[in-house]
Amino acid sequence: MINDAQWRLFEEQGYLNLGRVLTDDDLSDLQREIDDIMLGRAAVDYDRLLMQLDSTTGEYKDAGVQSNGFKGATLAYRKIQNLEFDPKFDEFLNRDLFRDICARAHGADAPIACFRAMFMNKPSHQGTKLPWHQDAWTDLDRQPIITVWTALDPATKANGCVEVIPGSHKMGLVNPIHASGFLSEEQAAELCTPDKTIYLELPPGEAVLLHNWLMHSSDVNRTDISRRGFSVCYMDARTVSHSGQRFTPVFREPVASQ
Numbered sequence: 001m002i003n004d005a006q007w008r009l010f011e012e013q014g015y016l017n018l019g020r021v022l023t024d025d026d027l028s029d030l031q032r033e034i035d036d037i038m039l040g041r042a043a044v045d046y047d048r049l050l051m052q053l054d055s056t057t058g059e060y061k062d063a064g065v066q067s068n069g070f071k072g073a074t075l076a077y078r079k080i081q082n083l084e085f086d087p088k089f090d091e092f093l094n095r096d097l098f099r100d101i102c103a104r105a106h107g108a109d110a111p112i113a114c115f116r117a118m119f120m121n122k123p124s125h126q127g128t129k130l131p132w133h134q135d136a137w138t139d140l141d142r143q144p145i146i147t148v149w150t151a152l153d154p155a156t157k158a159n160g161c162v163e164v165i166p167g168s169h170k171m172g173l174v175n176p177i178h179a180s181g182f183l184s185e186e187q188a189a190e191l192c193t194p195d196k197t198i199y200l201e202l203p204p205g206e207a208v209l210l211h212n213w214l215m216h217s218s219d220v221n222r223t224d225i226s227r228r229g230f231s232v233c234y235m236d237a238r239t240v241s242h243s244g245q246r247f248t249p250v251f252r253e254p255v256a257s258q
Contacts, residue, residue, distance in 0.1 A: 001100045014169035014214035015200065021097065021150060022205035031152055033088045034119050034228060037080060039073045046070040050081035054121065055128040058220045063128045075226070078128050081118035083230070084248050093117055093232045098148060099251045101209060102234050105146050111237035113247035115144045120229045122160040127221035132188040135212035135233065136173050136181035139242045144235035147210045151202040152228035159227040160219045162200045162208070165192050169213035183215065191215060 002010075002018070010016035022030070036042040037049070046069055053064030054076045063078050064071065071077075083089040093114060102112045122128070136143060155161035168191065175183055183191070192215055200208050210216070212233065221227050237249055 001097060002104075007104055010209055010211070013166040014211040015164055015166070016209040017200075017202075018097070018148070018207040018209055020205050021095075021207045022092075024205070026092070027152065027205045029088055030092065030230065031228070033086065034080070034152065034230075035075065037086070037119075038075050038077050040070055042086070044086050048082050048085045050079070050118075051077060052079040054078040054123055054126050056126075058127065058129050060128055060131055075121075076123045076126060077119070077121055079118055079120055081116055083117040083119060084114045084250070089117060089230065092150075092230070093148075094250055094252070098232070098234065101146065101148070102251070105234070106236050112250050113235050113237035113239065114250045115233040115235040115239075115247055117230075117232045120231055122218070122221035122227040124159075124221060124224050124226050127160045127219070127227065129220050130218045132183045132192045132215055132217040133178075134169075134173060134175075134181040134183075134215055135210075136176070136178075138176070138178075141240050141242070142236060142238075144212055144233050144239070147212055147231055147233045148207055149200075149210060150207040150230045150232075151204050152230060153204055153226050155200065155202040155227055155229060156223070156225075157199045157201060157219075159221040159223040159225055161202065161227065162210075163197050163217050163219070164200060164210070165196050165215040166198055168215040169211040171213075173213060174215075181213075192217070 050068050051071050052066045053071055055063040174187055
């Protein structure tokens, strides 16, 4: 569990290193599971997984289509979402540490749901440059607050680790009309300068807690080492999208193996 001082630090800077959250065995299990999913070998319902191939140019606009379903056996996926439907990833995201964090963020009695549980990948010498943005969505009746990002490989400046602007979450949403919270080029140039940027380098198995309004980005991978990570955005389970969609409850019994 985290303590009050750690929570105050999170509230001040908008991020908190949670330290090691995976044992060596657990880390190996999740690494194998995501590789099996990418290669089409996993016992999972692929029709429930949103899968996106990586950009071949490094530019965000050139990344593959984001849609449900398998898109071929390759380790060059950029994003795989809806991993709460995979038993191994579902077990991890339901751990007591994350329950405690959600209770601090939303209140001890608030029901919690998973907005998105997704694998983010920057294959070696590939990867898609992610422009500066805040995690915000215009189609929800309330905004999710927190995300836990766990490194499955070393996350370094050279291979495209997450970059943040500490304290920027306190500014609120700076571009509220953008459906996914992306900053304009002018806003990014003014607010996300190199002197303010912190690189969240993590060894495999460590995690960082992020406030969703913290301005962040990531670069391409310039190394021989992939940069795989698992990102879970938690939310108040009473949240409803404008289309009436509700989201998967968490901190319950794990889904059954298929």
